[in-house]
Amino acid sequence: MASSATLLREQIQAALSSRCEAAFLIEKKAAEETLSSVVEEIPRGALTEIAGPASSGRTSLLYSLLATASSGQEFCALLDTGDTFDPESAAAAGVRLSQVLWVRCGGNAEHALKAADMLAQGGGFGLVAIDLGDTSENVVRRIPLAAWFRLRHAVENTRTALVVMAQQIHAHSCSALKIELSRSRALWRGQLPGCLLNGLEATARCIRNHRAQERSFTISR
Amino acid sequence: MFACLYAPGNLPLLVECAGHFSPLIEETSSDTVVFDIRGLQRIYGSAEQIASEIQRRVGITANLALASNPDAAIHAAQAIRGVTILPPDRAAAILAPLPPYLLGGSPEFARTLDLWGVRTFGEFADLPHLGVAARLGEEGTYMQQLARGAGHRQLRLRVDPVVFRQQQELEDSVDQLEPLLFLLSRMLNELCERLRFYGRSTNEIRLRLKLERAPGHTTTLRLPVPMLDARVLLKLLQLELNDRPPQAPIEKIQLELMPVEPRTTQHGLFLPSSPEPEKLEITLARIRGMVGAENVGAAELMDTHRPDAFRVGPLVAAKGMVVPAPPKLAFRRFRPPCPAQVWCADQGKPARIVSSKGGGRIVACAGPWRTSGDWWASEIWSHQEWDVETQSMGVSRIYHDYLQGEWFIEGNYD
Numbered sequence: 001m002a003s004s005a006t007l008l009r010e011q012i013q014a015a016l017s018s019r020c021e022a023a024f025l026i027e028k029k030a031a032e033e034t035l036s037s038v039v040e041e042i043p044r045g046a047l048t049e050i051a052g053p054a055s056s057g058r059t060s061l062l063y064s065l066l067a068t069a070s071s072g073q074e075f076c077a078l079l080d081t082g083d084t085f086d087p088e089s090a091a092a093a094g095v096r097l098s099q100v101l102w103v104r105c106g107g108n109a110e111h112a113l114k115a116a117d118m119l120a121q122g123g124g125f126g127l128v129a130i131d132l133g134d135t136s137e138n139v140v141r142r143i144p145l146a147a148w149f150r151l152r153h154a155v156e157n158t159r160t161a162l163v164v165m166a167q168q169i170h171a172h173s174c175s176a177l178k179i180e181l182s183r184s185r186a187l188w189r190g191q192l193p194g195c196l197l198n199g200l201e202a203t204a205r206c207i208r209n210h211r212a213q214e215r216s217f218t219i220s221r
Numbered sequence: 222m223f224a225c226l227y228a229p230g231n232l233p234l235l236v237e238c239a240g241h242f243s244p245l246i247e248e249t250s251s252d253t254v255v256f257d258i259r260g261l262q263r264i265y266g267s268a269e270q271i272a273s274e275i276q277r278r279v280g281i282t283a284n285l286a287l288a289s290n291p292d293a294a295i296h297a298a299q300a301i302r303g304v305t306i307l308p309p310d311r312a313a314a315i316l317a318p319l320p321p322y323l324l325g326g327s328p329e330f331a332r333t334l335d336l337w338g339v340r341t342f343g344e345f346a347d348l349p350h351l352g353v354a355a356r357l358g359e360e361g362t363y364m365q366q367l368a369r370g371a372g373h374r375q376l377r378l379r380v381d382p383v384v385f386r387q388q389q390e391l392e393d394s395v396d397q398l399e400p401l402l403f404l405l406s407r408m409l410n411e412l413c414e415r416l417r418f419y420g421r422s423t424n425e426i427r428l429r430l431k432l433e434r435a436p437g438h439t440t441t442l443r444l445p446v447p448m449l450d451a452r453v454l455l456k457l458l459q460l461e462l463n464d465r466p467p468q469a470p471i472e473k474i475q476l477e478l479m480p481v482e483p484r485t486t487q488h489g490l491f492l493p494s495s496p497e498p499e500k501l502e503i504t505l506a507r508i509r510g511m512v513g514a515e516n517v518g519a520a521e522l523m524d525t526h527r528p529d530a531f532r533v534g535p536l537v538a539a540k541g542m543v544v545p546a547p548p549k550l551a552f553r554r555f556r557p558p559c560p561a562q563v564w565c566a567d568q569g570k571p572a573r574i575v576s577s578k579g580g581g582r583i584v585a586c587a588g589p590w591r592t593s594g595d596w597w598a599s600e601i602w603s604h605q606e607w608d609v610e611t612q613s614m615g616v617s618r619i620y621h622d623y624l625q626g627e628w629f630i631e632g633n634y635d
Contacts, residue, residue, distance in 0.1 A: 038548050054553075055615020059635035064548035071545040073538065074493045084553040086632065087520035087531045094546030097520045098537040103508055104516035115508045122504045124496030133553065133635070159494065186616045186634075188585050195587040197608040197616060197634065199550050221550040 035127065035161045037065055038217050039204040042161050043176050044126075047152045050165040052181030054133075057202035060093070060219045061181070062129055062165050067094035069161070074126025077101040077119045079112040082134035101125075109135050113147055120154035120162060128155070132166040140166050148174035178207040184216065197221060222268070223376075224275060225255045225294035228283035236379070238279045247291065247376040253299065255291045257376060272304045288312060292372035296323050296342075312370030317343030324364045330357060342368040383419060385412050386477040394433050394470035398462055401471060406455050408476045413451040416480060422447035425479035426454060435469035445535050446498045447484045453499045454478075460506040495538060526594055527602060528631065529554060550634055552618070558629035561619060571607055571619065576630055579613035586610065593623075608634070 034041035042048050042065060052058040067090075069076045076099060078085060083104045091097055101119070105111040109132060116130050132140050148171035155162045164171060169178050184201040199220040206213045224242070226235045235254040239246045245257040258271055265271045268287050275285055286297035288307040293316060297305045300319045307315050319342045321334050333356075339345045346368040353361045366372050387408045395401050405428075416423060424447045430438040440461055448454065484498075496504075509517050518533035561576035569589070574580045588607035595601045604620040611617070616634040621627070 053615065054633050055610075055617075055635050057548075057635065059551040059553050060548050063551045064545070067548075068545040070539070071543045072493060073542055075495050075536065075538070083556045084632070085520070086529075086552045086554040087522055088529075089549075089552035089554075090520075091522060093549040093551060094543075096539045096543075097522070098534075099539050100519060101505075101536050102518065102520050102533070103512060105512055106516065108512075111511050114511065118504045118507055122496055122500050124494055124501070126493060183615060186585065186610050188587065188610075195585075197550075197587050200616065200634065217548075219548050219550050 033159060035065060035068055037061060037068065039179055039215060040177060040206040040208070040213070042163065044159050044161045045155055045157055046176035047148065047155070047162045047164065047171055047174055048177040048179065049169050049171055049175040050163060050179045050181065051167060051169045052202075053167060053183060055186065055200060056181040056183040057200050057204075057217070057219050058133060058165050058181050059131075060200070061179070061204075062131065062163065063090050063093040063095055065127060065161070065163060066090065066100055066129065067096075069127040070096035070099040072126070073099070075099050075101065075124060076127040077103065077116070077125050077129070079103050079105060079116050079119075079128070079130045081105045081109050081112040081130070081132050082107060084131065084134050107135070109139050109143065113143065113151070116162070117151060117154055120151065120158075120160055123158055123160070125160050127161045127163065129163040129165065132164065135166070137167055140168075140170055143170065145172070145174065148172075176208065180205040180207070187218070187220075222258050222261075223255055223288055223291045223294045224258045224271070225249075225253060225286045225288070225291070225298035226275070226279060226283050227253050227285075227295075227298040228279075228281060231281060231283070234281065235279070235283065238275070241278055242275060245376055246379045248379045249291075249295055253295060255294060255376060258287070268306050272306060276304060288370065290370070290372050291374060291376055292367050293370040296367070296370075299323055307370060309370075313343075313346055313368075316368065316370045317341060317346065321345055321368070324367055326360060326364050330360055330364065333357065383415075383480065384477070385415055385421075385423070385480055386475065387412055388473065388475040390473045391471065394472050396470040398459070398466065401462070401474070402455065402459055404474060405458055405476065406451070408474070409451040409454050409458075409478075412476065412478045413449055413454070416449055416478060419480065420483065421480035422449040422483040423454070423478040424448070424481045426458065427475075427477040427479070428458065429475040429477075430467050430471045431473035431475075432467055432469040433472055438467040438471075440465070444502060446502075447481045448499055448502075449483065450499055453503060456503050457506050460503070460510055464510045501536075526592065527600060528592070528604070529556070552632050553635045554632040555630060558620075558631050561628045561630050563619065563621070563628040571609055574609065574611060574614075574619065574628075574630075576614075578617075578630055579611070581611045581613050583609045583611055606631070 033044040050058050066076050078100055087097055103115050112130050116128055119128050152174045182203050184203055186200055187198040189196045189198040201218050203216045229252040232251055239254050239256040243256040247255045249255055261271050265274050272287055284298045284302055286294045286305040288294035289309045293307055293312050296316055297307055353365050424444045426442040428440040432438055442457055519536045520531045521534045523530040559576050559578050561574050563571050564573040566572035571583050571586055573582055586607050586609040590606045593603035603623040606620045608618055618631045620629055620631055
């Protein structure tokens, strides 16, 4: 069915392109701009979802994205729904705090989405991140698909990477990239009383264009 | 012709007196005022009559000197008591006994004159001009001209600070936001036009509203960057008044814009784009209205070991690019810390935890680490921290608060 539609389209284009060329001009998509990360290149101008349970490395991944964007002198925004952002830990991860707009939403996911929409519409940010990591799944599930579409639309054709972090995937078709993280194990070093937490080992399942890729990574302390 | 008034500690009075005779006034120092009196002969007559009129007007004991150039008048007024009139042909003779420190100049110049044994204006004025130029340079020749009473310069005129303020008394009190904004819009447009005329922008808006049978309403908006767009300023005022409306009908409006140098920024060609300041400020004002002003900004770490010590400041562009660091283990902080029940095994090692965030058997742990501080302040803390791993919560940091005698979960490693 799809192939016959494509064939028909090509026939129409071939017949009419000489008469109205502009209507059938095939736009070549510019090379996709991305934000590099440890698991997958995060696309700009699109919505990316990071999902995972506690201690799965999702916050470390988010802070590394903030560090990458802010180290390139880009302004970032973090919509912190549950007020869980730790500036000390973020600074240690290389985030330039003076370039990150931190909005504490006091547990209100609606405020976080509205603020993200306003900031994305305003433009100029390299990364807009919504942290729904500690928000109840019941609340996040109630966010209508239209809200995700609106957010995706707000960053389309811009250099802003929109990242949503939650416990599960919610935006479905609205997100260009989904990163599902799972905790493999915590890395401990030594024996009590000289034992130390050394880091986390996590597995990321990246889904882009219905194709999934799995990779493991280690986050050291 | 210039007149100089000298009276220690009476500058406002001297300026007011000078203002009666001339609009061209120089505030030379905290006790000296010079002003241009050319043309006053037609009104008062001779120089003596002008001097007596100035003396009558000043009303206090002040030295007054009239000379053909400002510097001669200043030197005479600062050193000679009463009224001194220096005709151009006798200025050098009158100034001759004055000490050379009145000339000012660099410390090296004063030291050189002292080494030469020059004790008066007259002695310095008598030195050969070429010799002074060879030994003291440009400064020396200029100072010698002053010592001869032959200096020549323009007055550094005193400029009154321009106030960008408008006020309007309303015939009928305004009790709704829309008509108030209409009036504010007109006032802002006029003030912005005036600012533009003077080549200034503003970084602070002060709005004072006099209310009917209620205390006045004052709003001060501080902008992160200088702006001059009346529409942006109006929008910011609107958002502020929406959040904090006046509590009674308005009788009088006073609006003031504080002038500052306009913003001049040269962006690099290869720098990434940043949010437009005016647009960002409106967006931030909207977000502040939604979540509270204290919850919006850039975090700044404080110089202390106290846990969770930060302040919220403005968003500032950092200079220079840096190489991003590899990902590091991040911490998610619970605010406030989550109370927990912890059962300890041998040697005080946590073995089991129960809390609203989850709990269960602790499968691995590291610690303890003792932290305490600020014992001299109300923010005193004394903790024993552990990193613990459970199946349901992952890896968390818990602590025993010695002051409260309870356990808390500080946050999660994530």
